[in-house]
Amino acid sequence: xxxxxxxxxxxxxxxxxxxxxxxxxxxxxxxxxxxxxxxxxxxxxxxxxxxxxxxxxxxxxxxxxxxxxxxxxxxxxxxxxxxxxxxxxxxxxxxxxxxxxxxxxxxxxxxxxxxxxxxxxxxxxxxxxxxxxxxxxxxxxxxxxxxxxxxxxxxxxxxxxxxxxxxxxxxxxxxxxxxxxxxxxxxxxxxxxxxxxxxxxxxxxxxxxxxxxxxxxxxxxxxxxxxxxxxxxxxxxx
Numbered sequence: 001x002x003x004x005x006x007x008x009x010x011x012x013x014x015x016x017x018x019x020x021x022x023x024x025x026x027x028x029x030x031x032x033x034x035x036x037x038x039x040x041x042x043x044x045x046x047x048x049x050x051x052x053x054x055x056x057x058x059x060x061x062x063x064x065x066x067x068x069x070x071x072x073x074x075x076x077x078x079x080x081x082x083x084x085x086x087x088x089x090x091x092x093x094x095x096x097x098x099x100x101x102x103x104x105x106x107x108x109x110x111x112x113x114x115x116x117x118x119x120x121x122x123x124x125x126x127x128x129x130x131x132x133x134x135x136x137x138x139x140x141x142x143x144x145x146x147x148x149x150x151x152x153x154x155x156x157x158x159x160x161x162x163x164x165x166x167x168x169x170x171x172x173x174x175x176x177x178x179x180x181x182x183x184x185x186x187x188x189x190x191x192x193x194x195x196x197x198x199x200x201x202x203x204x205x206x207x208x209x210x211x212x213x214x215x216x217x218x219x220x221x222x223x224x225x226x227x228x229x230x231x232x233x234x235x236x237x238x
Contacts (some may be wrong), residue, residue, distance in 0.1 A: 003038060009043035017198055050127075084214075160194050170199075193213050211237075
């Protein structure tokens with residue numbers, strides 16, 4: 001099995017849940033059959049969205065690159081970053097870190113293609129949305145994208161920053177309001193395109209037709225480094 005390196009802390013609870021998902025999704029009958037993970041949980045990495053939107057001059061990329069190099073030096077053979085907004089820096093990180101980095105956006109797109117999805121809704125940070133990375137990947141694969149309007153996007157950011165990152169319960173009226181908007185725009189599946197939103201999937205009953213991008217990342221990490229349980233081939237909530 002390959003050793004999995006994790007650039008974590010973006011945020012901390014999402015990193016802990018990612019580790020849990022990798023363990024749960026691995027086909028293992030003993031401790032020794034689980035994947036070895038090297039995790040650097042570094043919550044002091046500057047906020048990705050603030051930098052992307054020009055609200056901060058603190059570039060998170062050098063911090064992530066330094067951690068990735070240390071993980072590689074420590075024996076990691078594949079890198080996972082449980083933060084979707086961090087994918088904005090994927091090109092730079094790939095050039096600086098000497099081992100493969102799983103691309104959460106490309107893997108999520110490929111999974112939707114395999115499931116025959118033609119129109120997907122996206123719930124993500126302002127940084128992810130305004131960078132257009134998810135939209136470009138999906139549209140290049142022939143998948144149309146539905147986004148929340150201004151009010152809905154504010155609700156998504158509130159859920160991420162004021163609820164999950166602040167360790168407060170999710171305000172589900174906001175979540176369900178965004179869902180209704182995206183369904184009305186024709187979304188067959190709604191992508192939980194921020195790892196903090198994965199915590200809402202974990203803690204709340206959100207219903208059918210969601211795809212958690214961090215769960216896709218965990219699936220790919222297990223496939224790269226171990227053996228995936230068969231029941232995790234289908235990730236869209238039912």
